[in-house]
């Protein structure tokens with residue numbers, strides 16, 4: 001049984017590429033592990049356990065000296081960008097024991113995101129971080145929120161993103177489009193990059209758009225496809241496409257692709273980032289000098305504050321014993337229920353892999 005309440009064996013976002021500048025140390029807590037991450041002088045992003053191999057001092061408090069070498073701020077052990085110790089001031093004769101090195105954390109930079117694997121390293125190659133091409137493609141404009149610490153288990157955000165029936169009343173007054181939440185939901189499932197995904201689809205024809213959508217996407221009456229997908233435990237992708245009736249997919253589509261990343265810090269906290277992307281040449285109707293992406297991003301902080309408020313309150317109620325309480329599942333909760341099942345199954349698989357890993361040396365000793 002897992003002691004933690006989240007999937008550990010997963011690629012999680014540590015930040016957007018632009019958050020990692022050359023030779024600038026960043027400290028993170030991901031899946032209850034302290035990590036230090038930086039961009040080395042050769043341009044590659046590297047990640048390690050943040051504890052100096054000498055006496056656990058956080059390396060993220062250190063500094064770079066010549067040639068991209070990191071010096072621990074406590075006793076001055078120095079490391080190169082592979083995590084190898086290259087200098088021990090207390091050993092002026094140059095003796096460096098081979099175990100003087102940092103524990104590397106698998107890291108992949110792809111499509112404008114930096115992903116780390118804080119779980120069982122044996123399983124990292126079974127999964128690939130999902131693609132997010134719109135974030136790094138110059139034909140798209142991408143605007144991101146930066147990291148937001150949310151005092152709630154990451155599952156509460158994933159569920160919030162999959163179930164938009166909360167738009168009314170939680171977001172009444174901004175994106176609280178009641179008619180949208182009444183549209184029938186289709187559920188789609190599949191597997192990609194080793195991950196099982198679950199996606200909701202709302203299709204509407206001859207749909208009268210609320211004023212803010214007209215501002216962003218111009219058309220008043222549209223055919224519309226709207227999907228919310230838990231791509232992995234670390235990423236939810238939202239796509240919205242609209243076009244005049246009968247014209248979807250004919251080159252006049254407008255819309256956005258919105259990425260949410262949810263990176264568990266521990267059982268009760270996660271880091272949420274959003275990144276909204278729109279075709280770079282799409283300007284808003286309300287203010288043609290402003291891009292659609294900027295108009296949308298301008299509206300998000302208020303919406304996100306409402307979700308943040310709800311997630312924190314929900315987490316607070318999670319702290320009580322059930323004591324006869326059980327949640328009610330509605331038709332609109334279908335995707336959320338599948339997401340929970342997928343995540344529970346992933347946790348079960350990672351626990352089994354850990355047991356097998358722990359049993360390996362014992363089995364080898366028994367057969368020796």
Ligand code: FES
Pocket residue numbers: 052053054055056057072073074075076077
């Ligand atoms: S703890 Fe880093 S050098 Fe001693």
Ligand SMILES: [Fe+2]
Pocket residue numbers: 160166167170171303307
């Ligand atoms: Fe919301």
